[in-house]
Amino acid sequence: MTVETLIALAACALVGIGLYGLIVQPHPLRKVVAFNVMGSGVFVIFGALARRGAAAGMLADPVPQALLITAIVVAFAATAMTVALLLRLIESTGSASLAAEPPSADGEAR
């Protein structure tokens, strides 16, 4: 197995791990972290494809690599936007809950 295949397979697992965290973790900030892990898995698969496209004296296909740079920057912008939304949610409701019903008082006390 080549190194890029190994890395691509691991990246598939990263997507799965991130997806699991996104569903299971109740706190929105944990969901943001998990979503970033999931996104990075997608990026790494794409990066492995770029490496497979090595040709013409280049060690990797530059087109997907350039798109990856764009993608990482946009992912940061989206994360910053989400965190700002989250902080505003807490500021206005006092809770970070995404549940349809606000949690009961004894739930908060725990």
Next chain:
Amino acid sequence: MRAVVSLVVVLLLLWLAVWTVVARDAFLAVVGFIAYGLLLSLVWVRLYGIDVALIEAAIGGGLTGALLLGAVGRLRGTEAAARSERPGAGTRAFAMVLSLGVTVVLVLCVLALPEPAPTLAPQAAQELPATGVGNPITGVLLAFRALDTLLEAIVLVIALIGVWSLAPDRFWGGRPGLRHDADPDGVLAYFARVLPPIGIVVGIYLLWAGADHPGGKFQSATILAAMWMLVQMTGLADTPAVASRWLRAGVVVGPLVFVAVGLLGLWTAGDFLGYPPDWAKPMIVVIEVALLPTLVLVLALLMNGAPARNVKR
């Protein structure tokens, strides 16, 4: 030997990913995520993406990590309540099955990839001399796929407007975050005085070197933004007020110049974002230099967040 190193890096990466997802509290998860980002940049080096590795270390691990760490501090009180909302065993089992299913499908796709791999590298290598830049990534970002980069710059500005618009009405136009106050004789203040001159030189070097070597405006902008954040963190300079005119001009100058160059191309080269022959390199330099203030300001201001106090304190 190389394969063994790759295997160890990959296993560590997977372990850290699991750690960030199952960690006991958000602080541990974010710390794990920062380490994960740094390790990920090693993976990018393994995939021969030096430019991507630089951006991953700077933005993926660095800026995103710092942003999340800042949020953790302000969200402390809400974690206990969230813990009581933990989904039941049924949901967890379903999530596990779904995640495993997605992973298996992706693995099958990766194993079924076509041989030989499709690639645009030969075309890029053939056309690169016409752009006058030596780094193929810069060539792709600012010549072959310049439209993507233009739209990305616009997305960044829109994201910033989105963050700003989350300000409560009474603070609109004010300064984001709290004014930091560090010990003026402390280590942090010392660093904030010593590091920026070096950081500014490194940042501008990365911008210039990006034409022919790994680097470029994004990597450069991240370092410059980090220097500014450092100065803000010690209270040596306050966060800028959102209403400031120079600030807003700096935020939009990059996309505006980019669009202007694109329209100029319509006239001189017959195509939006087309560069007239022999003028590609100067055009690319103009765009890169104009994008730099936009990127520095947007990255730093996204870190600062929504306005939270009035200009007059």
